[in-house]
Amino acid sequence: MTAAVSFQRVRKCYGDLCALKEITLEIPQGSFFGLLGHNGAGKSTMINAMAGLVNLTHGCIEVLGHDVVREYRHTRRLLGVVPQELIDEPFFSVRELLRIQSGYFGLRGRAQAAWIDELLERLALTDKADVKTHQLSGGMKRRVLIAMALVHHPKVLVLDEPTAGVDVGLRQSLWAFAQELHAQGMTIVLTTHYLQEAEALCDRIAIIDHGELLTVASKEELLAAHPWRYIELETNEVAELCSELSARLEQRQGDLLRFRVERDVPMADFLDWVQRSHLDVKDLRSQRASLEQVFLSLTQETHT
Ligand SMILES: Nc1ncnc2c1ncn2[C@@H]1O[C@H](COP(=O)(O)OP(=O)(O)OP(=O)(O)O)[C@@H](O)[C@H]1O
Numbered sequence: 001m002t003a004a005v006s007f008q009r010v011r012k013c014y015g016d017l018c019a020l021k022e023i024t025l026e027i028p029q030g031s032f033f034g035l036l037g038h039n040g041a042g043k044s045t046m047i048n049a050m051a052g053l054v055n056l057t058h059g060c061i062e063v064l065g066h067d068v069v070r071e072y073r074h075t076r077r078l079l080g081v082v083p084q085e086l087i088d089e090p091f092f093s094v095r096e097l098l099r100i101q102s103g104y105f106g107l108r109g110r111a112q113a114a115w116i117d118e119l120l121e122r123l124a125l126t127d128k129a130d131v132k133t134h135q136l137s138g139g140m141k142r143r144v145l146i147a148m149a150l151v152h153h154p155k156v157l158v159l160d161e162p163t164a165g166v167d168v169g170l171r172q173s174l175w176a177f178a179q180e181l182h183a184q185g186m187t188i189v190l191t192t193h194y195l196q197e198a199e200a201l202c203d204r205i206a207i208i209d210h211g212e213l214l215t216v217a218s219k220e221e222l223l224a225a226h227p228w229r230y231i232e233l234e235t236n237e238v239a240e241l242c243s244e245l246s247a248r249l250e251q252r253q254g255d256l257l258r259f260r261v262e263r264d265v266p267m268a269d270f271l272d273w274v275q276r277s278h279l280d281v282k283d284l285r286s287q288r289a290s291l292e293q294v295f296l297s298l299t300q301e302t303h304t
Pocket of ligand 1: 014017018019037038039040041042043044045046084
């Protein structure tokens with residue numbers, strides 16, 4: 001099947017600084033795809049390049065098989081992009097902006113007006129429909145951008161940190177809406193620094209670091225490849241730890257000890273070390289790695 005978005009040997013340099021270094025990546029159709037990386041990793045450059053807003057130094061990008069430069073008009077229809085920068089439009093109300101945006105794609109009439117109403121409703125903007133956008137809060141402006149990106153029914157929705165500055169309740173309703181669009185077949189590409197959200201939502205993840213693709217895999221593969229598990233012990237006496245435990249101690253907060261243990265170490269061995277350390281255990285929790293731990297360990301490896 002044609003990829004929703006395909007990057008082929010994409011390089012983007014600003015003078016000496018290469019924001020993207022030969023990225024080759026396929027985003028499958030129908031995926032909920034997380035593009036993760038630290039500040040400055042190159043995520044927004046990738047997104048702007050997908051939208052045809054960045055002149056590539058080398059390589060090409062296709063959206064559903066269409067080149068974003070040569071077939072710009074076509075790919076603009078296929079993509080809905082929510083940029084990171086907030087909108088600040090002094091002249092038009094939210095509804096007017098959505099109508100203007102619809103007009104760019106030749107979409108008018110009753111069905112389109114009903115879709116605009118639905119977007120306003122789903123993004124909790126109905127009571128702000130006639131307000132000018134520069135009078136909105138940051139979180140509301142971001143939701144206007146999401147509505148604008150969806151107004152032409154794109155096949156691929158690209159969200160560059162959509163929940164920055166959006167409060168918890170609205171974040172949840174926004175994600176419910178995104179999941180609904182995804183269930184209807186829309187491909188969603190997401191960058192976020194909230195890795196718990198990425199873990200809950202995304203089925204496939206790419207990690208970008210200093211303009212390079214570190215890894216791309218399904219979320220399950222990524223989590224399963226992580227070599228550590230994390231064990232927390234609650235004990236009411238802080239005793240001398242045996243050498244095996246002390247080598248694996250990550251954090252100590254009062255009576256709470258947190259260990260990072262190789263996944264292939266049998267639990268029986270760990271419990272043996274606990275006994276040898278004469279720990280009076282009140283509680284024990286063992287957890288597999290979270291996406292955040294996997295992300296940090298993969299990106300730290302390249303920084304050391
Ligand atoms: N127009 C530009 N001119 C020069 N350098 C730029 C330009 N745009 C981006 N960069 C640089 O390219 C690199 C990647 O930036 P980019 O905005 O893509 O990162 P990001 O991963 O989106 O970061 P963040 O999480 O902070 O949004 C950074 O070093 C940035 O300073």
